[in-house]
Amino acid sequence: MITGHTRLVAVIGAPVRHSRSPVIHNAAFAAAQLDWVYVALEVPPGRGAEAIRALPVLGLTGVNVTMPHKADAARACDELTPVARALGSVNTVVVRDDGSCFGASTDGEGFLRALADEGLDPAGRSVLVLGAGGAARAVAEALVRVGAEVAVASRRPEAAREVAAAIPGVEPRPWPSGAAGDAEIVVNATPIGMGDDPTVPLPPLAGQWIVDLVYHPLETNFLREAMECGAKAIGGLGMLVHQAALAFELWTGVSAPLEAMRDAARSAQ
Numbered sequence: 520m521i522t523g524h525t526r527l528v529a530v531i532g533a534p535v536r537h538s539r540s541p542v543i544h545n546a547a548f549a550a551a552q553l554d555w556v557y558v559a560l561e562v563p564p565g566r567g568a569e570a571i572r573a574l575p576v577l578g579l580t581g582v583n584v585t586m587p588h589k590a591d592a593a594r595a596c597d598e599l600t601p602v603a604r605a606l607g608s609v610n611t612v613v614v615r616d617d618g619s620c621f622g623a624s625t626d627g628e629g630f631l632r633a634l635a636d637e638g639l640d641p642a643g644r645s646v647l648v649l650g651a652g653g654a655a656r657a658v659a660e661a662l663v664r665v666g667a668e669v670a671v672a673s674r675r676p677e678a679a680r681e682v683a684a685a686i687p688g689v690e691p692r693p694w695p696s697g698a699a700g701d702a703e704i705v706v707n708a709t710p711i712g713m714g715d716d717p718t719v720p721l722p723p724l725a726g727q728w729i730v731d732l733v734y735h736p737l738e739t740n741f742l743r744e745a746m747e748c749g750a751k752a753i754g755g756l757g758m759l760v761h762q763a764a765l766a767f768e769l770w771t772g773v774s775a776p777l778e779a780m781r782d783a784a785r786s787a788q
């Protein structure tokens with residue numbers, strides 16, 4: 520039951536109504552028996568910083584931040600984790616007891632945990648990240664940090680160069696015209712294959728690890744082709760659940776009920 524004591528967290532974004540985060544986090548609060556509730560707040564572009572500054576005034580305990588507010592939220596926070604500072608982007612804000620806002624970016628660590636669940640340690644491996652947006656940056660930063668050899672390819676060459684300039688250790692590449700024969704791991708960090716899109720970013724090769732950050736559908740054609748040709752396939756659901764679990768733990772200080780969150784993420788498809 521929601522009462523005057525119920526703690527409130529939210530996701531801010533535009534658009535935000537499609538977000539699976541309310542389903543995942545409310546399932547987690549129920550499983551952990553916490554009197555908390557999570558809602559989606561549509562915040563117009565350009566007003567993300569205002570929204571962050573309003574959190575302590577309204578008494579919210581924290582928020583997730585999604586497009587297009589991640590950079591504005593980072594600038595509006597009083598303190599950032601080293602990763603959030605390096606990326607200039609936050610997806611999780613914690614409002615501390617003194618009213619200050621602490622910003623974190625949990626996508627990269629969520630990605631690494633999703634790989635670990637599948638028995639994949641990227642240290643020392645060659646990785647090609649496709650795309651140069653927010654997810655690609657978070658993933659590339661995390662991979663470099665754990666000692667992978669990371670290249671980023673984007674359809675606009677300048678975008679990959681910008682990622683390489685921002686994250687030391689990343690090599691910029693042009694968008695591949697065929698299979699990426701020199702990569703042990705290929706990560707799709709573009710929306711290719713999302714929803715009804717049947718296309719794949721490139722042909723997978725036997726022996727490669729194919730990681731698709733897309734989680735709707737759970738099994739993209741990229742993953743299907745990977746399994747058919749003898750590559751190993753990891754979908755986007757694991758990262759979605761782990762980045763949410765890390766946010767949950769930052770807000771509540773309680774271990775995240777991972778299975779309840781995974782079930783909720785699956786059922787929200």
Ligand code: NAP
Nearest residue numbers: 650651652653654655674675708709710732733755758759
């Ligand atoms: P974003 O910031 O908008 O970046 C998208 C990137 O993909 C840009 O580099 C864009 O290039 C590129 N791109 C778009 N369409 C393309 C195409 N047809 N061919 C080649 N490149 C294309 O988005 P994002 O936040 O990084 O998200 C990227 C994907 O990751 C989305 O599908 C999202 O759902 C998924 N994601 C999953 C998780 C998870 O937890 N599993 C977390 C975050 C994101 P331009 O700049 O040229 O447009």
